[in-house]
């Protein structure tokens with residue numbers, strides 16, 4: 104009787120292990136910079152402007168460096184306490200999706 108419940112318990116634990124391993128795939132640190140940036144951007148940055156701003160002819164940004172600075176400035180204006188990595192992720196997303204500068 105006791106032994107049986109150990110086996111059942113063990114099986115249960117294994118199931119939990121497999122399920123949580125599957126969920127792990129969705130954790131932010133396993134997403135690419137592009138995916139994290141896209142998520143952050145879509146959550147925080149679309150209330151004022153859509154992507155028309157990033158593709159307009161007379162857009163202001165002329166380099167990756169300046170893109171990152173602008174992301175930083177917009178985040179600061181919004182009172183977001185973003186980590187440098189989050190700034191970088193959003194800059195990477197905007198660059199790969201719209202600006203296509205050499206990333207440096």
Ligand code: HEC
Pocket residue numbers: 144147148149150151152156157161162163164170173174177178181193197
């Ligand atoms: C409170 C409104 C507002 C929010 C929210 C906002 N922005 Fe902006 N953003 C602006 C305005 C206004 C401009 C246009 C400035 C101009 O005409 O040069 C701009 C311009 C930009 C540009 C430059 C576009 C170009 O190439 O000319 C980038 C990049 C940008 N925003 C990124 C972001 C990011 C990233 C976020 C989220 C952290 C964000 N913005 C959130 C108001 C906002």
